[in-house]
Amino acid sequence: MRRAVIGIFLAVLLLFGSMGIAGFNGKTERHSHQLFYSTTESREMSISLDFSSPAVEENGNYAIIKVNGLSCFSESGKPVLPVESKVLTFPLGTKILKIETTPFHTKTMSIEKQIQPGYKPMPLNKMDSIICKPDKEIYESNAPYPNTWYSYSLGGGLADGKHVTFLVLQVYPVRYYPAKNQIEYAEKMQFKITYKEPSQPVVNENLDIYNLLIITPQAFEDIFQPLVEFKNAHGMKTMMKSVEDILSNYQGRDGAEKIKYFIKDAIEQWGIKYVLLVGGKKSMWTGNWGMDGPNKVDDSLWWTPVRYSALKDFLPGSWGEGGYLSDLYFADIYDANGNLSTWDSNGDGKFAEWTEKGVDIRDLYPDVYVGRLPCRNEDEAKTMVDKIMNYESGCDPSWFNRMLLVGGDTFPGDPAGVYDGEYCTSYEFSFMPPQFTATKLYVSDKSLMGGKDGKLAARFAWMNVIKTMSQGFGFVAFDGHGSPTAWATHPVGDNSTWVNGLMTYNMDLLSNGYKLPIVSVGGCHNSEFNISFFDFSKNEWTYQPTFECWSWHLTRMDGGGAIATIGYTGLGYGTIGDEDGNGIPDTIERFGGYIEGQFFHAYGKEGKNNLGDCWGTAITDYLNKFPIDFNGQPESDTQIDCKTVEEWCLIGDPSLQIGGYS
Numbered sequence: 001m002r003r004a005v006i007g008i009f010l011a012v013l014l015l016f017g018s019m020g021i022a023g024f025n026g027k028t029e030r031h032s033h034q035l036f037y038s039t040t041e042s043r044e045m046s047i048s049l050d051f052s053s054p055a056v057e058e059n060g061n062y063a064i065i066k067v068n069g070l071s072c073f074s075e076s077g078k079p080v081l082p083v084e085s086k087v088l089t090f091p092l093g094t095k096i097l098k099i100e101t102t103p104f105h106t107k108t109m110s111i112e113k114q115i116q117p118g119y120k121p122m123p124l125n126k127m128d129s130i131i132c133k134p135d136k137e138i139y140e141s142n143a144p145y146p147n148t149w150y151s152y153s154l155g156g157g158l159a160d161g162k163h164v165t166f167l168v169l170q171v172y173p174v175r176y177y178p179a180k181n182q183i184e185y186a187e188k189m190q191f192k193i194t195y196k197e198p199s200q201p202v203v204n205e206n207l208d209i210y211n212l213l214i215i216t217p218q219a220f221e222d223i224f225q226p227l228v229e230f231k232n233a234h235g236m237k238t239m240m241k242s243v244e245d246i247l248s249n250y251q252g253r254d255g256a257e258k259i260k261y262f263i264k265d266a267i268e269q270w271g272i273k274y275v276l277l278v279g280g281k282k283s284m285w286t287g288n289w290g291m292d293g294p295n296k297v298d299d300s301l302w303w304t305p306v307r308y309s310a311l312k313d314f315l316p317g318s319w320g321e322g323g324y325l326s327d328l329y330f331a332d333i334y335d336a337n338g339n340l341s342t343w344d345s346n347g348d349g350k351f352a353e354w355t356e357k358g359v360d361i362r363d364l365y366p367d368v369y370v371g372r373l374p375c376r377n378e379d380e381a382k383t384m385v386d387k388i389m390n391y392e393s394g395c396d397p398s399w400f401n402r403m404l405l406v407g408g409d410t411f412p413g414d415p416a417g418v419y420d421g422e423y424c425t426s427y428e429f430s431f432m433p434p435q436f437t438a439t440k441l442y443v444s445d446k447s448l449m450g451g452k453d454g455k456l457a458a459r460f461a462w463m464n465v466i467k468t469m470s471q472g473f474g475f476v477a478f479d480g481h482g483s484p485t486a487w488a489t490h491p492v493g494d495n496s497t498w499v500n501g502l503m504t505y506n507m508d509l510l511s512n513g514y515k516l517p518i519v520s521v522g523g524c525h526n527s528e529f530n531i532s533f534f535d536f537s538k539n540e541w542t543y544q545p546t547f548e549c550w551s552w553h554l555t556r557m558d559g560g561g562a563i564a565t566i567g568y569t570g571l572g573y574g575t576i577g578d579e580d581g582n583g584i585p586d587t588i589e590r591f592g593g594y595i596e597g598q599f600f601h602a603y604g605k606e607g608k609n610n611l612g613d614c615w616g617t618a619i620t621d622y623l624n625k626f627p628i629d630f631n632g633q634p635e636s637d638t639q640i641d642c643k644t645v646e647e648w649c650l651i652g653d654p655s656l657q658i659g660g661y662s
Contacts, residue, residue: 157365207271255305279303280374324570369612408489472515482523564652612654
């Protein structure tokens with residue numbers, strides 16, 4: 001996705017004659033940005049937006065600016081201000097030629113206190129003591145913030161099952177002049193958008209030859225053939241292709257790029273909607289992060305190639321990391337112009353960079369829904385085929401219509417006054433259909449610790465998770481802290497004590513059989529599926545030796561566990577407080593808390609019944625609300641937005657019919 005800042009010029013609007021237009025100098029500004037030049041077959045679209053006058057509220061040492069009906073945008077240390085997001089869709093490949101806007105009835109207002117600065121993102125491994133520090137460069141400036149009335153972003157993705165070009169307008173009806181401590185606001189804005197649709201569609205939307213593409217190594221083809229037949233028998237038109245066949249017949253700089261080109265052809269020739277990647281590390285013992293990563297891709301270590309993002313997120317006060325796995329690469333096929341989204345815009349052979357040395361502009365919107373089963377051997381492949389076929393044959397409502405919520409005090413001392421993990425999981429449940437009931441394992445009522453207090457109860461809290469989860473649930477939501485080996489949280493107000501929720505060392509005790517839930521896990525590195533036994537010696541996030549990551553262990557288990565798990569391959573992020581003063585804790589309004597909530601919204605409120613649709617819709621919703629500004633610096637909030645969608649990985653079958661076919 002590409003984002004640009006709109007160029008500005010000032011002009012007196014003579015057309016309105018004696019109409020009263022208020023502003024700094026009694027003038028009305030016209031803002032214009034020329035994207036492409038075209039002389040034929042262009043079209044125009046007009047949009048008018050009205051805004052109420054802003055209200056100013058005090059929040060301690062700062063002021064909060066509110067406009068009715070609008071949310072706010074924020075960056076760490078920068079003024080929090082209202083924003084109107086307008087998402088427009090066009091046929092994929094449409095050229096947006098020009099965007100013009102005119103703000104009307106602009107007025108100024110002096111305020112007594114500086115505007116509230118944005119809080120910093122919190123990695124899901126600790127809470128930093130400094131959460132809010134004003135950016136001196138902005139707060140001492142005479143220039144307006146933001147310096148334009150709007151910005152825009154473009155992307156190519158899916159909307160209502162169609163391939164589209166997204167135009168996301170971020171409209172800022174209030175701007176702040178820090179040195180004067182004044183705000184300037186507009187009561188109305190008009191947009192004129194000039195665009196040109198492609199002469200031929202990039203994708204034939206009527207193609208319906210195949211729905212699901214399974215890409216697997218030849219070693220697992222015979223094992224997955226019964227799943228192909230099962231899917232076809234249930235109306236999910238499925239075809240299978242071997243990794244070896246793709247790599248020998250397609251051009252590309254590495255295996256991942258060759259597979260991406262093949263997926264592009266599969267969309268355009270067969271109408272593919274889902275892609276199931278089968279295959280993880282070849283060895284459970286070696287071939288770890290020290291031998292493979294964003295700076296050194298070694299396809300020989302993998303049954304099916306992977307892509308690492310080379311985004312480096314060394315945020316001040318946190319640890320950060322230099323890269324992580326991203327299967328979103330295989331889902332993001334097109335950019336806004338209908339061209340291949342390469343994730344290597346500077347052509348240096350390093351993919352998805354975002355460091356102090358350079359940035360790769362990538363689109364990020366899914367054009368096909370992708371999941372992975374990182375099977376390492378035939379036994380794991382057989383287990384997954386059996387679990388998927390049994391699940392899709394039908395789930396009994398007596399256990400399926402139940403959801404387990406597991407959480408605690410993720411960030412003790414959150415200024416919003418909530419226990420983040422409990423609040424997030426309850427929020428996720430609020431989207432579920434009315435027939436669902438919730439079972440809660442929380443620290444606030446001690447249910448997670450078996451009704452007991454103390455460090456011993458916290459250490460053995462996993463026993464209550466095992467006992468409860470074994471009863472059978474359709475969905476399970478964890479929200480807290482994580483690593484490749486464990487999920488954990490904190491007791492109320494106690495940042496030094498860990499409540500051990502579930503670990504790779506004890507999850508084999510689960511006895512839920514075929515009562516298999518879809519699991520959402522909020523925490524760092526739970527889905528880092530490049531783990532092998534000796535990884536802990538070189539990977540600082542592993543802590544203890546383990547044969548595989550938390551999410552894959554839970555999913556590939558025989559006799560229980562999960563049917564699919566969605567989590568983060570790298571450092572996950574959350575946020576705390578209520579920086580815009582809207583009464584809603586920020587923990588569910590951005591980063592992990594927001595994207596996880598959108599997954600459940602897609603299922604419960606939008607009626608998405610296939611797992612990949614829920615995953616892809618959540619990512620699309622996130623990008624439409626938080627467009628990525630690739631002009632942003634490393635360590636910026638928008639960089640963490642980018643990381644949030646890239647690292648959020650579906651370990652499971654994206655075509656999975658949630659609840660089964662009967």
